[in-house]
Amino acid sequence: MRCEIVAVGTELLLGQIVDTNSAWIGEQLALAGIDCHRHTAVGDNRDRMLAAMGEALERSDAVIVTGGLGPTQDDITRDVIAELLGVGLVRDESLVARIEAVFGGRGRPMPANNLRQADVPVGARTIDQMPGTAPGLVCPVGAVSSADGDDSPKVMYAVPGVPWEMHQMVEGTILPDLKRRAGISSVIRSRTLRTWGRSESGLAEDLADEIDRIDRDGGATIAFLASGMEGLKVRLTAKAATDAEVDALLADGEARVRAVAGPIVFGVDDQTMESVVLDLLVDQGLRLATAESLTGGMIGTRLTEVPGSSRAFVGSIVAYDGGVKRSLLGVPDGPVVSEEAVVAMALGACEQLGAEVSVAVTGVAGPDPQEGQEPGTVWMATCVDGEVEAVRTRWPFDRTRIRQFTVITVLDALRQRLLARQVG
Amino acid sequence: MRCEIVAVGTELLLGQIVDTNSAWIGEQLALAGIDCHRHTAVGDNRDRMLAAMGEALERSDAVIVTGGLGPTQDDITRDVIAELLGVGLVRDESLVARIEAVFGGRGRPMPANNLRQADVPVGARTIDQMPGTAPGLVCPVGAVSSADGDDSPKVMYAVPGVPWEMHQMVEGTILPDLKRRAGISSVIRSRTLRTWGRSESGLAEDLADEIDRIDRDGGATIAFLASGMEGLKVRLTAKAATDAEVDALLADGEARVRAVAGPIVFGVDDQTMESVVLDLLVDQGLRLATAESLTGGMIGTRLTEVPGSSRAFVGSIVAYDGGVKRSLLGVPDGPVVSEEAVVAMALGACEQLGAEVSVAVTGVAGPDPQEGQEPGTVWMATCVDGEVEAVRTRWPFDRTRIRQFTVITVLDALRQRLLARQVG
Numbered sequence: 001m002r003c004e005i006v007a008v009g010t011e012l013l014l015g016q017i018v019d020t021n022s023a024w025i026g027e028q029l030a031l032a033g034i035d036c037h038r039h040t041a042v043g044d045n046r047d048r049m050l051a052a053m054g055e056a057l058e059r060s061d062a063v064i065v066t067g068g069l070g071p072t073q074d075d076i077t078r079d080v081i082a083e084l085l086g087v088g089l090v091r092d093e094s095l096v097a098r099i100e101a102v103f104g105g106r107g108r109p110m111p112a113n114n115l116r117q118a119d120v121p122v123g124a125r126t127i128d129q130m131p132g133t134a135p136g137l138v139c140p141v142g143a144v145s146s147a148d149g150d151d152s153p154k155v156m157y158a159v160p161g162v163p164w165e166m167h168q169m170v171e172g173t174i175l176p177d178l179k180r181r182a183g184i185s186s187v188i189r190s191r192t193l194r195t196w197g198r199s200e201s202g203l204a205e206d207l208a209d210e211i212d213r214i215d216r217d218g219g220a221t222i223a224f225l226a227s228g229m230e231g232l233k234v235r236l237t238a239k240a241a242t243d244a245e246v247d248a249l250l251a252d253g254e255a256r257v258r259a260v261a262g263p264i265v266f267g268v269d270d271q272t273m274e275s276v277v278l279d280l281l282v283d284q285g286l287r288l289a290t291a292e293s294l295t296g297g298m299i300g301t302r303l304t305e306v307p308g309s310s311r312a313f314v315g316s317i318v319a320y321d322g323g324v325k326r327s328l329l330g331v332p333d334g335p336v337v338s339e340e341a342v343v344a345m346a347l348g349a350c351e352q353l354g355a356e357v358s359v360a361v362t363g364v365a366g367p368d369p370q371e372g373q374e375p376g377t378v379w380m381a382t383c384v385d386g387e388v389e390a391v392r393t394r395w396p397f398d399r400t401r402i403r404q405f406t407v408i409t410v411l412d413a414l415r416q417r418l419l420a421r422q423v424g
Numbered sequence: 425m426r427c428e429i430v431a432v433g434t435e436l437l438l439g440q441i442v443d444t445n446s447a448w449i450g451e452q453l454a455l456a457g458i459d460c461h462r463h464t465a466v467g468d469n470r471d472r473m474l475a476a477m478g479e480a481l482e483r484s485d486a487v488i489v490t491g492g493l494g495p496t497q498d499d500i501t502r503d504v505i506a507e508l509l510g511v512g513l514v515r516d517e518s519l520v521a522r523i524e525a526v527f528g529g530r531g532r533p534m535p536a537n538n539l540r541q542a543d544v545p546v547g548a549r550t551i552d553q554m555p556g557t558a559p560g561l562v563c564p565v566g567a568v569s570s571a572d573g574d575d576s577p578k579v580m581y582a583v584p585g586v587p588w589e590m591h592q593m594v595e596g597t598i599l600p601d602l603k604r605r606a607g608i609s610s611v612i613r614s615r616t617l618r619t620w621g622r623s624e625s626g627l628a629e630d631l632a633d634e635i636d637r638i639d640r641d642g643g644a645t646i647a648f649l650a651s652g653m654e655g656l657k658v659r660l661t662a663k664a665a666t667d668a669e670v671d672a673l674l675a676d677g678e679a680r681v682r683a684v685a686g687p688i689v690f691g692v693d694d695q696t697m698e699s700v701v702l703d704l705l706v707d708q709g710l711r712l713a714t715a716e717s718l719t720g721g722m723i724g725t726r727l728t729e730v731p732g733s734s735r736a737f738v739g740s741i742v743a744y745d746g747g748v749k750r751s752l753l754g755v756p757d758g759p760v761v762s763e764e765a766v767v768a769m770a771l772g773a774c775e776q777l778g779a780e781v782s783v784a785v786t787g788v789a790g791p792d793p794q795e796g797q798e799p800g801t802v803w804m805a806t807c808v809d810g811e812v813e814a815v816r817t818r819w820p821f822d823r824t825r826i827r828q829f830t831v832i833t834v835l836d837a838l839r840q841r842l843l844a845r846q847v848g
Contacts, residue, residue, distance in 0.1 A: 012447070012450070012463065013450050013454075013460050013461070013462075013463065014450055014451060014454045014460075015446075015447040015448055015449070015450035015451030015452075015454065016451070016649060017447070018442060018443070018444050018447040019442075019443060019446070019447065019463075020442050022439075022443070022465070023436070023439040023441070023442040023443065024439055025439070026436070026437050026438055026439035027438060027439030027440070028439075030437075030438045030439065036437050036438075037437070037466070037467065037472055038437075038464060038465065038466055038472070038476065039436065039437065039443075039463075039464070039465035040462060040463070040464050040465075041446070041462065041463035041464075042461070042462055043461065048461055048462070052462065055479075225440060287745075290742075292721070292724075295725070295728075296721075296724045296725050296727065296728025296729075296733075296737075296740075297716070297720075297721025297722065297723070297724030297725040297728070297740055297742060298721065298725040299721070300716075300720045300721030300742045300744070301719070301720050301721040301722040301725050303720065304719075304720025304721070304744060304789070305720075305823075305824070307789075307790070307791055307823065309720075309744070310744055310745065313720075313744055313745075314744060314745035314747070314748050315741070315742045315743045315744045315745055315748040315752075316720075316721050316740065316741075316742035317739070317740075317741060317742075318714075318721060318724045318739045318740035318741075318742065319739045320724070320728060320733070320734055320737055320738060320739045321711075321734065321737075321738035321739055321777075321778075323738070323778060324738050324739040324777050324778065327778065328739075328776065328777070352752065353745075353748050353752070354745075354747060354748065354751065365728075365731075366731070367731055399729075399731065400729070
């Protein structure tokens with residue numbers, strides 16, 4: 001089974017929108033074990049769409065088209081598919097009712113234009129999932145021998161360009177249909193371990209024996225993906241006949257990676273450093289405050305992106321100005337990018353904000369040096385049970401990454417201390 | 425002149441990386457007046473690269489290939505171009521010296537692998553800009569009649585996938601070369617006016633007469649682009665024979681948009697709401713503090729993304745917890761999503777942080793209601809010269825956008841007050 005993706009939209013060619021849809025679908029196909037050999041983007045233009053979609057269908061067994069299913073005259077994916085397959089369009093009255101219902105639910109009348117969205121190429125069926133007003137399509141291509149039209153030699157799918165509508169249709173209908181057509185009865189699944197504190201090449205070295213063992217004996221495969229302040233991700237992927245077997249392979253792989261990588265693994269899948277730290281704090285009945293200079297509020301921003309963060313996070317004092325560091329946080333006279341300053345900030349945050357735990361950061365974001373110290377020079381501190389630990393680093397990065405790496409690094413230092421506290 | 429982009433990299437097909445390069449190049453081509461009809465992504469695979477690049481070259485006059493120019497065995501763009509054009513590769517000794525110099529500058533010896541990067545298809549020339557170790561290529565395709573090989577009927581360019589290396593090569597060599605080949609002697613340039621406070625459809629209505637006038641009489645064209653907390657962008661694009669004429673058209677277009685849109689225009693091109701507010705504060709000799717609840721520090725984070733923000737921004741009190749709002753900011757007992765609370769926060773920020781100006785926000789980020797108020801309910805306040813103005817809104821968005829729209833909206837309210845103060 002060979003698959004391709006065709007993204008439709010002049011705004012993609014003009015660079016007004018970045019095509020994140022093709023990347024997302026590509027990832028899902030890879031995880032499902034289906035080969036994807038090409039991504040193509042074309043404008044909302046009949047001739048060029050016909051050419052791109054026709055060529056894709058010639059090369060491949062399945063083509064997923066995204067975009068061009070809206071209600072306006074620009075949206076011609078339905079028409080082009082019908083023309084390519086040499087069939088007409090027929091209005092599906094049950095779809096008309098569903099689209100009208102969507103508008104009714106929003107308390108608005110349906111514009112006449114939206115009727116176009118109920119037109120379906122003859123021989124195609126609509127995708128059950130329909131979170132918006134644009135129906136997705138499954139279009140069998142070539143001779144069909146069974147009554148339900150599901151054994152065609154090739155197939156073309158059409159989904160809207162709106163990401164959350166597209167996601168539901170791909171997950172709910174297209175991936176299962178592709179796996180059925182490809183005869184993939186095996187289950188492929190991934191688990192991502194998020195790590196912090198080791199470089200990609202360093203971690204690859206640590207895991208070299210394990211990777212050799214997998215090559216030799218099989219098991220969940222390992223891939224690395226550096227993801228900035230989301231951590232260095234280690235993705236385990238396993239394939240087996242049943243859910244239970246896949247889960248066992250992933251559990252075994254995870255245990256082996258953890259045995260080597262140890263406490264640098266901070267989370268699994270969607271867990272972020274922030275959510276993990278907040279969970280540890282809640283478990284231990286502790287409240288967190290932050291004192292930020294360099295990061296300007298980014299630690300608090302990241303923490304409060306997690307719904308429910310108010311269970312453990314009380315607030316921050318962002319002391320960007322030296323005077324504020326002294327008046328509100330008790331930083332002594334002298335340099336503000338220093339151990340003395342960051343220790344005072346960590347203690348001051350606990351005291352002023354009424355928390356048992358704090359993190360504090362001060363440093364030089366650049367582009368210019370400060371107090372004779374180079375950009376990237378950063379002091380980070382954590383305060384737990386009244387005891388402060390401080391560490392200095394020097395990031396070889398630009399302003400943005402200096403700030404981002406500082407956020408995840410100081411939160412990881414807190415995580416390690418909370419873990420030790422739990423054990424101790 | 426018809427152009428296409430081919431992005432090379434298996435990681436693009438697998439969705440491990442989103443192809444932002446094609447979008448960026450597409451935008452530059454559009455601004456230069458060169459048509460781009462297709463984007464294609466293929467994996468690091470000889471046969472598929474040959475097919476995709478060959479088809480692109482058949483359809484179009486110019487093909488820009490990104491990626492596959494690195495030093496590893498996976499990086500085969502050089503080889504595939506040579507094969508496609510039916511020529512050999514020749515090692516360019518001056519390139520060897522340049523690549524060695526890059527490593528020397530970093531204090532590291534050059535791995536032998538990197539020598540491959542100095543191999544150039546016969547008949548091609550290297551792009552002058554070379555910020556990394558990967559040289560870019562200009563490869564004339566077809567018969568050349570002049571000695572410098574620059575009048576070939578078609579052309580293929582190859583640039584690295586690393587964005588900042590690619591950007592320099594496209595801007596410095598490829599766009600000028602494409603314009604020369606296309607005989608575009610005219611100048612096309614854009615200017616973006618950033619606005620806040622009016623919806624896209626509302627602003628389009630306001631400017632409808634002006635857009636009709638342009639259709640009729642010519643002038644800089646207008647396009648809208650909603651860009652979240654970067655504002656609603658109004659892009660003016662003008663084409664003329666000379667720089668001076670283009671500048672005049674853009675200046676005229678800008679004046680006309682400003683005459684209609686008035687003070688909702690907050691910045692031009694790369695100016696952000698934060699940089700504009702900071703400039704106004706510096707001009708007026710004022711210092712800014714913030715008191716944040718809902719946004720968790722995002723206002724401070726955004727302000728301190730601007731280098732030099734310490735000239736006007738002193739800091740924030742992030743009072744996520746109700747107790748902190750009362751103890752540090754003097755918020756009275758009672759609901760914390762209220763006019764009384766946000767007014768106290770704005771005054772408390774000025775007092776505690778020693779600033780003449782402040783902004784304050786408190787609200788319900790969701791997903792759950794708070795104090796009986798729905799997610800999206802937000803109070804925002806600005807304090808200037810001791811006077812507080814507060815306003816309530818209800819955003820119909822998710823958690824992320826509720827926070828982002830609050831940040832730009834409260835800073836815009838401050839901007840309006842600073843402008844009035846300047847005039848008054």
